[in-house]
Amino acid sequence: MEKPSYNTDIVRGFVNWSIIWGLVAVLVGVIVSLQMVNPDLNFPPYLTFGRLRPIHTNAGIYGWGVGFIFATFFYMAQRLCKTPIWSPKLAKFQLWFFNATIIASAVTLLMGFTTSKEYHEMEWPIDLMIIVLWVMFAINIIMTIIKRREEQMYISLWYMMAAIIGIAVLFVVNSAAVPAALFKSYSAYAGTNDANVHWWFGHNAVAMALTAPPLAMFYYFLPKSTGVPIYSHRLSIISFWSLIFMYLWTGAHHLLWTPVPDWVQTLAMAFSVMLIAPSWGSVINGYLSMNGQWHQMRDNYLVKFLILGLTFYGLQTLQGPMQSIRTFSAFIHYTDWVPGHIHMGTMGWVSMIGFACIYYLVPRIYGNEIFSIPLANLHFWLILIGQLIWSISMWVAGVLQAGMWNAMNPDGSLTYTFMETMVEMYPYWWARAIGGLIYLIGVLIFIYNLYMTVQKGKKSSSTLTEAEGRA
Amino acid sequence: MWEKKPVLLMVLATCTILAGTIITMILPFTWVNTKADRIEGVVPYTPIEQEGRDIYIREGCNNCHSQTVRPLVAEVLRYGEYSKSGEFVYDRPFLWGSKRTGPDLARVGGKYPDSWHYKHMDSPRSMVPRTNMPDYKWLRDNPLDAEAIQHKMDVLDFPYNNPQIAALQTKNEMDAIVAYMQKLGNDINWRKATQVEIIGELVNPYAGVDHITMEPWESVYRNNCAACHGEHLEGEIGPELVGDNYEEEELFKIIYNGIPDGGMPSFSALGSDKVWQLTNFIKYYNQGEGESH
Structure with missing residues (x-):
């Protein structure tokens, strides 16, 4: 069978733009972390913490995260289906529409057009753009899969299809609102219902955008990078079905002790703990795939990113269930512990997988070998150290503040006022800003390395072997 | 079987996703915001309060302030009576938040006089020296758009009268957000209900202190x-x-x-x-x- 001519243009476009939006996300993140320690850095009306923080989160999730999901899905789908992308024209249009959507989101959020719903702040016209964008993407990927020339669908394709359906359902339901003006709408649900719908969305956006797609990538790019297959296909199948079954029950663990019905909270807590099994199913599958290959952690930088990323996934999916238990949630919820948790997932798990995929893709889509492997290693250590400083300082801060909030005198009165607990946070917020800055430097080195690869990298041999990436 | 049939796989995946969705997300609509959790005394926002709420949303106040008091000892002591489902039936969207960089605001209504809020919004650090809350003095420069607010009240189907709309003409965004603050958690009469009656003789333990x-x-x-x-x-x-x-x-x-x-x-x-x-x-x-x- 002759090799089909795969479309690499579209992969290039999404790789480039996802990196740009990723840089924006990290940069804005550093800015808001500095606003936390120095309120004089707020410049109203546009550049205040309240307006910038959603730009940080949305640029990270939708610009960087979904951006490299588009890039890798277009790359993987063509190869796993042994057929070119169904419609290159639609994909090309999708790239421009994607950027238009991200820019429109950033501008409207800066202007204060927001629904306030966390990780879904954009107002209804942007929501419509996102729906159009997703439908275009879904049609292209699903048609490519239907027209495939490889009968068996590899596990990565399963995760891709589940993510496409899952995000569509979540987003449409949570977007429901009554417009009151061009950029103002009121949620279709009120109060407790709105909260429950929203965190059903919020937590499963994590499942469908920041768990299933990186797993699709991991199952594809790890074997490609190491040259050995996944340890157990059966384990990956069991993990897949149990993961997409259990996740949808857990949203209310964000709402423990709130007026949401108790039984919904209890189900969320129970399913969150059960989720350890499918999550660790994938983690163990990844580790066992390294049997006899652990030396590659030393001499293949791609494997280092992938396995560390997977390790953070494992830690994330242990810490998450722990936080979902009522007693533990009562203590740490609303403190800085929670951002510490989220950032281990985003800076550690999701972004490490994203960086690995891009390092793998760039030599193949540009035909140049990576400019500098030492720089890639430096990038690895900077983002690892930056993220650890970030998360650990926030966990310590969270436990400290939770302890102070709950501290009581022998007569049953509170020991500390709110402000007495808040001022204790400043040193940790400084540490967090420094961690973010180190991470930012890592990202800049990553971008420099890729730029030099494209501009000055050695031409790679015409047939890149599966072992490519070994140093 | 399904690993060779993408459409079948997608149908099965959709059913799998819908199981938890139906039970934990759709089913609660049967009880929440119905007679079962309705509280007498909870009324919709007035035009100026609703506008204040929209400004609160616009400025992203929910990024640092939560609006639910949990039924936990230290929390009820710090903020007041724990929050009940029926208190939020007019909240579109909900604003419970997920982070307390600043304190919870679910029970802030009636805690301080208006003048406290004006001064605090103008310059939080003039009152709380080490707070990291930004200044919102500039809200005073923005007059309210009575017509737009009236339209929003119609969309929400909240009751209002003409004097309430006319009164907006002379108000600014700061007035609106303070009005909203004063409404928060104040529809139930919890403050008087939790007041302590001191019985017996009070003895100053520090009498004659130097x-x-x-x-x-x-x-x-x-x-x-x-x-x-x-x-x-x-x-x-x-x-x-x-x-x-x-x-x-x-x-x-x-x-x-x-x-x-x-x-x-x-x-x-x-x-x-x-x-x-x-x-x-x-x-x-x-x-x-x-x-x-």
Whole structure:
């Protein structure tokens, strides 16, 4: 069978733009972390913490995260289906529409057009753009899969299809609102219902955008990078079905002790703990795939990113269930512990997988070998150290503040006022800003390395072997 | 089987996703926001309150302030009565938040007088020196758009009358957000219900205290009272504190329970020991200072 001519243009476009939006996300993140320690850095009306923080989160999730999901899905789908992308024209249009959507989101959020719903702040016209964008993407990927020339669908394709359906359902339901003006709408649900719908969305956006797609990538790019297959296909199948079954029950663990019905909270807590099994199913599958290959952690930088990323996934999916238990949630919820948790997932798990995929893709889509492997290693250590400083300082801060909030005198009165607990946070917020800055430097080195690869990298041999990436 | 049939796989995946969705997300609609959790006294927002709420959303206040008090001992002591489902039936969207960089606001309504909020929004650090909350003085520069607000009230199907709309003409965004603050958590009469009735004789444990013992209590005063009554008890939002005006027991009761209709919050969460320290500090510290200088 002759090799089909795969479309690499579209992969290039999404790789480039996802990196740009990723840089924006990290940069804005550093800015808001500095606003936390120095309120004089707020410049109203546009550049205040309240307006910038959603730009940080949305640029990270939708610009960087979904951006490299588009890039890798277009790359993987063509190869796993042994057929070119169904419609290159639609994909090309999708790239421009994607950027238009991200820019429109950033501008409207800066202007204060927001629904306030966390990780879904954009107002209804942007929501419509996102729906159009997703439908275009879904049609292209699903048609490519239907027209495939490889009968068996590899596990990565399963995760891709589940993510496409899952995000569509979540987003449409949570977007429901009554417009009151061009950029103002009121949620279709009120109060407790709105909260429950929203965190059903919020937590499963994590499942469908920041768990299933990186797993699709991991199952594809790890074997490609190491040259050995996944340890157990059966384990990956069991993990897949149990993961997409259990996740949808857990949203209310964000709402423990709130007026949401108790039984919904209890189900969320129970399913969150059960989720350890499918999550660790994938983690163990990844580790066992390294049997006899652990030396590659030393001499293949791609494997280092992938396995560390997977390790953070494992830690994330242990810490998450722990936080979902009522007693533990009562203590740490609303403190800085929670951002510490989220950032281990985003800076550690999701972004490490994203960086690995891009390092793998760039030599193949540009035909140049990576400019500098030492720089890639430096990038690895900077983002690892930056993220650890970030998360650990926030966990310590969270436990400290939770302890102070709950501290009581022998007569049953509170020991500390709110402000007495808040001022204790400043040193940790400084540490967090420094961690973010180190991470930012890592990202800049990553971008420099890729730029030099494209501009000055050695031409790679015409047939890149599966072992490519070994140093 | 399904690993060769993409459409079948997608149908099965959709069913799998819908199981938890139907039970934990759709089913609760049967009980939530129905008669089952309705609370008498909870009323929709007035035009100016709703506009204040929209400004709160626009400025992303929910990124740092939550709006639910959990039924936990320390939390109820700090913020007040825990939140109930029926209190949120007019909230579109919900604003419970997920992070308390600043304190929870679910029960802030009626805690302070309006003047406290104006001063605090103008310059939070003038009242709470080490807070990291940005200044929102600029909200005063933006007049309200009565027509747009009326349209929003129609969309929400909230009742309003013409005088309420006409009154918006002279108001600005700061007025709106303060009006919203004062509505929060105030539809149920929890403040009076949780007031403590002090029975038996109150005995000042620090009777006859000397000036040096009182010195460390100045920080208790500064953390809790100075924002309204001034660094030197000279008064600002609250009245000047003159020691001779009240008997010890009276002063203790005012600090402990507050004056719910007079804008004075209750400080019972500090515990009776600290409230006695404040009582003695307010009543005698300046006198002592006068003697020693």
